[in-house]
Amino acid sequence: MNEMNETGAHCHGDAAARVAEISGLFVSIRQILAQMIDGIGVPDARTPKTIIAKLSELQSAHLKVLAAEEAFHAQQDAVGGADTIDMETIRADIRGQLDRIRAAQDAGPLSGGAE
Structure with missing residues (x-):
C-alpha cells in the first residue's frame, strides 16, 4: 500500500513539474x-509591406499564445490541484467496491438456471 502512495506522490510531482514547465x-x-x-x-509610411506583414503575424501569434495560456490556466484551475483530491475517500470507495465484489463471490451461484 505504501508503494502506491509513493507512486501517487511521484506522479503528482511530475504533473506539477510539467505545469511549471508549460x-x-x-x-x-x-x-x-x-x-x-x-x-x-x-x-x-516608409516601412516595407513585408515588414508590416511580419509585424501583423507576430502580433497575431502573440495573441494566440496569450489565449492558449489563459485556456491552459483556466483548465488547471477547473481540474484543481492534487491537494483537492481526498485520497482517503477514494480508498474507502475502492474498499467498499471490493467488499461488495467479495460478498457477491461468497454468495455462491445464483439460484435457478439461465433464462
Whole structure:
C-alpha cells in the first residue's frame, strides 16, 4: 500500500513539474514575441509591406499564445490541484467496491438456471 502512495506522490510531482514547465514556456514565448515586435517598432509610411506583414503575424501569434495560456490556466484551475483530491475517500470507495465484489463471490451461484 505504501508503494502506491509513493507512486501517487511521484506522479503528482511530475504533473506539477510539467505545469511549471508549460507555464515557463508560455512566459518565454511571450517574451521572445514581445522582443521581436519591439525590434520592428512602430511602422510608418516608409516601412516595407513585408515588414508590416511580419509585424501583423507576430502580433497575431502573440495573441494566440496569450489565449492558449489563459485556456491552459483556466483548465488547471477547473481540474484543481492534487491537494483537492481526498485520497482517503477514494480508498474507502475502492474498499467498499471490493467488499461488495467479495460478498457477491461468497454468495455462491445464483439460484435457478439461465433464462
